[in-house]
Amino acid sequence: MQFGGRRKKNSINPQSELYGQHLQFYGQPPLENISLSEFETFAVERLKLLKTVENLGVSHVKLTDLYISKLEKELKALNFPYRPDADDKKSQSGPTEYEKRRKDHISHFILRLAYCQTEDLRRWFIQQEVDLFRFRFNDLDPKQQLEFLHKNNLRYDTISSEEKLKLKDQLINSSFGVSGITVMEHEFYKVPFQDALDLVRLRKVYLKQGYAYIPHQDIVTIVLNDFRTRLSKALALTARSLPAVHSDERLQPLLNHLSHAYVGQDYSIQKNVGKISLDQIDSLSGKSFPLCMRQLHQSLRENHHLRHGGRMQYGLFLKGIGLSLEQALQFWKMEFIRGKVDADKFDKAYAYSIRHMFGKEGKRTDYTPYSCMKVILSNPPSQGDHHGCPFRHSDPELLKQKLQVYKVSPSGINQILELVKGMHYQLACQKYFELTHNIEDSSFSLNHPNQYFLESQKLLGGGKDIKREMDAPQRSQENAASKGSTATQEVAANTSQHLAEMTEDLDSFFQDA
Amino acid sequence: MPSSDYDPASLPDLLPLYYRRLFPFSQYYRWLSYGGVQKNYFQNREFSFTLKDDIYVRYQSFSTQNELEKEMQKMNPYKIDVGAVYSHRPSQHNTVKSGTFQALEKELVFDIDMTDYDDVRSCCSAADICSKCWTLMTIAIHILDRALRDDFGFQHRLWVYSGRRGVHCWVCDEAARKLSVAARSAVTEYLSLVKGGDETVKKVVLTEPIHPFISNSLDVVKEYFTQYALHDQDLMGSKESVEKVLALVPEDARSYLQQEFEKEKKPEKRWKLITTEAKRKQVGNFAHSFYIVLHIRTEGLVVLQSVSLKSTAKKGQYFEKEIMLQYCYPRLDANVSKGVNHLLKSPFSVHPKTGRISVPIDVSELDKFDPFSVPTISLICEELDRPRPGEEKEKLGDGKEKEDEKDAIEKRKIRDYKRTSLAKYIKYFDQFLDGMARSWKAERLRKSDLQKEF
Numbered sequence: 009m010q011f012g013g014r015r016k017k018n019s020i021n022p023q024s025e026l027y028g029q030h031l032q033f034y035g036q037p038p039l040e041n042i043s044l045s046e047f048e049t050f051a052v053e054r055l056k057l058l059k060t061v062e063n064l065g066v067s068h069v070k071l072t073d074l075y076i077s078k079l080e081k082e083l084k085a086l087n088f089p090y091r092p093d094a095d096d097k098k099s100q101s102g103p104t105e106y107e108k109r110r111k112d113h114i115s116h117f118i119l120r121l122a123y124c125q126t127e128d129l130r131r132w133f134i135q136q137e138v139d140l141f142r143f144r145f146n147d148l149d150p151k152q153q154l155e156f157l158h159k160n161n162l163r164y165d166t167i168s169s170e171e172k173l174k175l176k177d178q179l180i181n182s183s184f185g186v187s188g189i190t191v192m193e194h195e196f197y198k199v200p201f202q203d204a205l206d207l208v209r210l211r212k213v214y215l216k217q218g219y220a221y222i223p224h225q226d227i228v229t230i231v232l233n234d235f236r237t238r239l240s241k242a243l244a245l246t247a248r249s250l251p252a253v254h255s256d257e258r259l260q261p262l263l264n265h266l267s268h269a270y271v272g273q274d275y276s277i278q279k280n281v282g283k284i285s286l287d288q289i290d291s292l293s294g295k296s297f298p299l300c301m302r303q304l305h306q307s308l309r310e311n312h313h314l315r316h317g318g319r320m321q322y323g324l325f326l327k328g329i330g331l332s333l334e335q336a337l338q339f340w341k342m343e344f345i346r347g348k349v350d351a352d353k354f355d356k357a358y359a360y361s362i363r364h365m366f367g368k369e370g371k372r373t374d375y376t377p378y379s380c381m382k383v384i385l386s387n388p389p390s391q392g393d394h395h396g397c398p399f400r401h402s403d404p405e406l407l408k409q410k411l412q413v414y415k416v417s418p419s420g421i422n423q424i425l426e427l428v429k430g431m432h433y434q435l436a437c438q439k440y441f442e443l444t445h446n447i448e449d450s451s452f453s454l455n456h457p458n459q460y461f462l463e464s465q466k467l468l469g470g471g472k473d474i475k476r477e478m479d480a481p482q483r484s485q486e487n488a489a490s491k492g493s494t495a496t497q498e499v500a501a502n503t504s505q506h507l508a509e510m511t512e513d514l515d516s517f518f519q520d521a
Numbered sequence: 522m523p524s525s526d527y528d529p530a531s532l533p534d535l536l537p538l539y540y541r542r543l544f545p546f547s548q549y550y551r552w553l554s555y556g557g558v559q560k561n562y563f564q565n566r567e568f569s570f571t572l573k574d575d576i577y578v579r580y581q582s583f584s585t586q587n588e589l590e591k592e593m594q595k596m597n598p599y600k601i602d603v604g605a606v607y608s609h610r611p612s613q614h615n616t617v618k619s620g621t622f623q624a625l626e627k628e629l630v631f632d633i634d635m636t637d638y639d640d641v642r643s644c645c646s647a648a649d650i651c652s653k654c655w656t657l658m659t660i661a662i663h664i665l666d667r668a669l670r671d672d673f674g675f676q677h678r679l680w681v682y683s684g685r686r687g688v689h690c691w692v693c694d695e696a697a698r699k700l701s702v703a704a705r706s707a708v709t710e711y712l713s714l715v716k717g718g719d720e721t722v723k724k725v726v727l728t729e730p731i732h733p734f735i736s737n738s739l740d741v742v743k744e745y746f747t748q749y750a751l752h753d754q755d756l757m758g759s760k761e762s763v764e765k766v767l768a769l770v771p772e773d774a775r776s777y778l779q780q781e782f783e784k785e786k787k788p789e790k791r792w793k794l795i796t797t798e799a800k801r802k803q804v805g806n807f808a809h810s811f812y813i814v815l816h817i818r819t820e821g822l823v824v825l826q827s828v829s830l831k832s833t834a835k836k837g838q839y840f841e842k843e844i845m846l847q848y849c850y851p852r853l854d855a856n857v858s859k860g861v862n863h864l865l866k867s868p869f870s871v872h873p874k875t876g877r878i879s880v881p882i883d884v885s886e887l888d889k890f891d892p893f894s895v896p897t898i899s900l901i902c903e904e905l906d907r908p909r910p911g912e913e914k915e916k917l918g919d920g921k922e923k924e925d926e927k928d929a930i931e932k933r934k935i936r937d938y939k940r941t942s943l944a945k946y947i948k949y950f951d952q953f954l955d956g957m958a959r960s961w962k963a964e965r966l967r968k969s970d971l972q973k974e975f
Contacts, residue, residue: 177733178733180730181730181731181732181733181736182730182732182733182734184730201673202700202701202704205703205704205707206707208707208708208711209706209707209710209711210710211711211732211734211735214733215672215673215711215734216671216672216674217671217672217673217674218673218674218675218696219674303720307719316856356574356575357575387856388716388717389717389718389719389720390637390715390716390717390718390852390854390855391636391637391638391639391640391715391718391719391852392636392637392639392718392719393718393719394718394719394720395718396718396720398720401717401718401720401721402720402721403717403720403721403722403723405722406720406721406722407720
């Protein structure tokens with residue numbers, strides 16, 4: 009369309025042509041030489057940005073005002089391009105718009121190298137990049153959006169006015185913000201439903217014979233889908249060329265460390281295995297378990313059974329607080345045989361999955377306890393289930409009753425329910441922690457049920473050795489990172505010295521987060 | 522029906538007979554090779570067997586129909602599960618480098634189990650079913666089958682009775698088999714309306730506007746609701762049941778309805794009170810939003826604003842619909858549908874507890890389908906033993922030459938199942954496969970055309 013006016017004739021420098029727009033589709037990799045220190049700074053800062061994207065996605069509804077303003081602040085603080093209308097001619101203090109766009113471009117490609125190695129890393133990276141892209145695409149005004157589509161050759165089929173007229177009622181009833189008055193003014197795109205999964209999932213789009221009919225305002229979904237698909241393919245390709253990158257001893261340790269940084273503590277390695285005895289669990293569940301685990305424990309005691317989702321969530325938590333495999337088998341068996349399951353059936357049907365949890369069966373993965381995010385976002389409970397996050401998955405009325413039973417003060421309950429209403433489930437849980445432990449302001453940011461447990465034990469003075477366990481995951485993480493680099497350490501002593509400083513910063517950053 | 526004669530203890534004796542003479546191997550192989558359009562489709566498919574004493578054998582795979590037959594006749598599995606098509610032969614999964622052995626494709630499957638309805642049926646609980654609650658499965662199939670066909674455009678949907686308390690659906694279209702995990706989970710969520718576990722009272726919440734998929738599903742529920750919910754389940758009868766329903770009604774309407782129910786005992790009239798009350802609220806809300814629109818238009822503000830105001834939906838205004846859906850809408854086991862590598866009980870497998878064969882359900886005759894008349898393994902084996910006139914003669918004439926022998930066995934097997942009550946289910950399965958064969962043909966034509974071009 010008419011974007012020629014804005015486009016300047018600067019074909020002398022292909023790089024600045026690449027950065028003609030605020031937002032990029034990251035089609036072309038950067039081709040310039042950069043210094044090692046710039047490489048590191050770019051990578052670390054983009055990682056910080058993505059980490060913020062992740063955190064905001066959990067504690068806020070995406071694209072609400074608060075989410076937008078916080079993300080904008082972060083983009084600005086880290087010197088990434090954050091305003092679509094920012095003019096590269098006007099130079100403010102700090103880096104120019106061109107430099108920011110270049111940083112955006114290069115840092116994205118560096119993290120591709122670090123995050124292409126395993127399925128888990130790819131998934132995490134894609135998710136954060138997609139969320140970031142969604143935010144930035146929505147920040148464009150409609151004209152800029154069209155311009156972006158043209159520039160990146162993204163074309164989608166629209167439906168004719170006759171078809172629109174024929175499907176008018178269905179289109180109105182399946183698309184938010186489209187009314188009888190406006191339906192004929194909107195463009196509708198017709199794409200295979202596989203290309204608009206986010207809209208299909210939420211039933212925000214009309215489906216007919218395998219095609220989704222998408223109003224123009226939701227075009228971001230198809231663009232995102234394209235973005236996701238291309239990124240996913242690109243990462244798979246990058247993974248193949250990784251050996252070449254890994255032969256560079258300057259980059260390999262850095263990339264390894266970068267990819268280890270995202271997970272944070274996983275509470276999988278425990279030194280106090282066996283230090284908790286089974287008869288302690290009942291009292292611990294009242295004192296130091298987060299509500300989700302307390303609820304699972306209680307229903308296990310009441311029903312002498314938990315369905316798969318509950319066994320996984322609770323079983324891994326217990327493993328995380330220090331139950332050994334033998335204890336776990338004994339614990340589950342003792343409870344199950346009080347119900348409908350006899351000892352024989354337990355050994356056949358349930359013992360396998362418990363050994364599996366401890367990495368003794370199947371593909372022998374040592375499973376890690378679920379984080380809050382995993383509990384909140386994946387596998388919601390259905391009929392007969394007791395797992396999930398009580399703040400997310402319970403009716404407010406029931407939650408209120410439960411909290412009353414657990415003797416939370418009425419004003420405390422109101423504060424919690426307020427947080428739940430605002431969808432701040434982790435904050436609600438933290439509030440519950442503060443109320444049940446009688447402290448004003450807890451000094452940590454809650455993101456893991458096992459963290460809840462450790463913090464609680466720390467406060468209640470539940471043995472100093474548990475406090476020491478707090479450091480264990482951290483240390484192991486450093487070990488993991490350095491393990492990869494030992495081979496090259498002697499060769500590149502200087503680099504690793506420098507690297508150690510940098511990674512320390514990184515560690516402290518993610519431990520705070 | 523004589524199916525009640527089945528005794529689980531006799532299963533080890535009956536299974537060899539079933540796998541030797543009755544199991545429809547040729548149709549089964551025809552199904553899972555999908556016309557040979559893709560290479561090694563059958564060969565890379567995972568089967569898993571449950572043997573006597575719950576011994577579970579995963580990652581079985583077979584290169585030919587003959588090999589499958591031989592193995593099943595040797596192992597006599599109590600239960601057969603079908604898994605995904607993998608990148609390599611599942612039987613050799615230990616020999617390939619870890620990480621490269623991956624599930625690539627599988628039918629899109631759905632599993633609906635009656636136990637998931639325990640909070641909304643009063644007739645039975647857990648694994649028990651009766652003709653009353655079976656209506657829930659009928660409703661489920663009607664709703665999902667329509668959506669899979671009309672909304673998602675899938676042509677080849679095989680519905681199968683699980684043998685005990687539920688139904689499965691195998692969507693066999695090529696596009697369905699190729700769906701990613703993300704796509705499967707999106708389809709599943711699109712189809713799921715009832716949400717929340719035991720900690721959630723109100724499991725269905727509708728917001729404005731009501732999506733065409735939901736309206737279509739409600740149309741199905743409405744057909745059955747009066748007979749099923751009001752009469753068979755006596756939803757508006759007992760005090761307990763009424764209380765449960767009223768818990769789903771918004772607070773401001775609850776006490777009014779409670780009072781009215783004191784005077785009115787007839788279930789239909791009581792339900793009528795609920796719907797009238799719901800309609801009254803809806804009309805009220807409509808007038809309200811209409812006012813906002815008009816108001817803004819006269820102020821000369823843009824239309825978009827009025828729309829966004831209008832769509833701040835008031836929860837609970839559709840409570841009569843929400844109740845109907847909570848009580849009748851299909852409850853999917855989402856995890857089964859989402860994973861590509863998830864196993865599901867195979868059609869024509871025997872249910873070890875009931876002895877019933879897992880038979881395909883003809884959706885055009887769905888309302889006549891009665892789970893209690895599905896043949897058990899003991900019934901069909903018994904039918905096989907009943908002598909039939911003319912058979913003896915044929916036996917004498919056969920078996921002269923070795924070449925004919927295999928043919929003859931195949932023919933005899935066909936005759937065998939035709940003499941049992943299994944016949945009509947296999948016939949329906951044949952029709953289903955014929956329908957798919959037409960698509961394979963088209964696909965093969967397209968492929969060979971492409972090749973010619975190069």
